[in-house]
Amino acid sequence: MMILNASGCLDALTAPTIARSLDAFVTKTVTPLPREGNAPPRIAEVEHGMLNSIGLANPGIDRFLSHTLPRLGELGVQVWVSVGGFATADYADLCDRLDDRPEVAVIELNVSCPNVDDVPASVGEIVGAARAATRKPLYTKLSPATADIAEVALAAQKAGTDGLSMVNTILGLALDGRTLRPCLSRGAGGLSGPALKPIALAAVYACYAATGLPIVGMGGITSGRDALEFVAAGAPSVALGTILFSDPTAPGRIRVELANEIGQLGVGELDNVIGLAHAKPPGPSEISSRTAAVSG
């Protein structure tokens, strides 16, 4: 079980102590060229979550490799690098350039940012090209905004992904109370936080059943109970995004809460919970023995 941050939700160099409270740090998505991101305002709160249209603001791969990555390597926490491009060749190129860097434990392929205009090629194609370019473990980050996410996951698996990160945000719109114009300068933005949780759980549930691949589950996790549900749906690891904004101590807190949840469940170790949601519902006798275990 690993607790990571969700890409774009922590800057390890500005907040190294928080990064070190994670089992691995995931970078904000790095693109071939530097990007300033979208014009402000680029965040807005909504009921049970938030919208963002940051637009992949990042220094670009050249500066990332020369300035950011060496410093990340000194933090003493495993580093996952999220990469994003606008064509299949971009992903191959980014992976190629990260391949010989010892600081990089895993490459996450962000094939799902809702805040950029250019739609990249098919997921299978991107993963295939990335696979050919690196021997590093590859996690493919999927969008929930698709008719059949299990099919996308299967295509990624076939093309050689080692795992799945899911889910990315889904487009949402908020209107200013007085003007009835969009709160974000870009109009719509990516919805994250608790509002996303049932959507994310459904995605994890479907992709675990379809692929059996290791999954980093995310989307609205705020507590150990939420994390437990992602594990049960099939994600042995989880990532924290929006909750880090209101509670940077969440990694430690959620780790403790999760251990308590597992203890109360009376199922032994966390491994026994992975995919539990897929098992046939417990019969009456199991329920009573479990209740007994809890009350005892």
Add this chain to the structure above:
Amino acid sequence: MQRAQVEVTGSEQVGPYTLLHVARGGLDPGIPGQFFMLEAPGRPLPRPMSLCLAPPGELAFLIDAIGSGTRALCALQPGDELAILGPLGNGYRLDVERPLLVGGGIGVAPLPYLSESLGRPPAVLGFRSEGHAEAARLVPNAEVVIEPTYVTAAIPAGHDVLACGPEPMLAAVALLEPGAQLAWEAPMACGYGACYGCAVELDGELKRLCVEGPVLPAEAIAA
């Protein structure tokens, strides 16, 4: 920066604003102009608030209830608890020779603590109405102007200006006093550099206000 669960110790009306007192909870009050993220009960994201006063054992925030989050904060009662994170960002430089504090509306919030730290220098405060101007009682040695008079009409020459207020006021102060220190605002989700939501244009580039600011030299921002 530290996070603590603290108890509300008092809540008082100051004109249309609310002065919320919380237990200090081991937190450092920081430098005037720095801010804290306050958990807004029932809302997914915390709200940035400048430290207004640092009485012994307490922290106090002056809050204008303009929306759901600030209304929830102003409704807190003694005994309620909330999580706060801070101190955050960069405050005012205090190595000034002839300080003059300039504030507009709720922008007076950081000035009481700043005034204490600088030995109660003169201040010029602008408000929309007599009612709003009640907040001036929190700032020692203040001259008050009410609209349609603006603070910029009451700034004497030859001072080191430290200002906080609405954007148009800050822009006008910057033109008048290019050496001023100004405290800016932007929507913030995290306050500690994690979300990139608070981007503002600084020296021609989009940068995080919570990391670079919120207090900036007047020449840094093109308002």
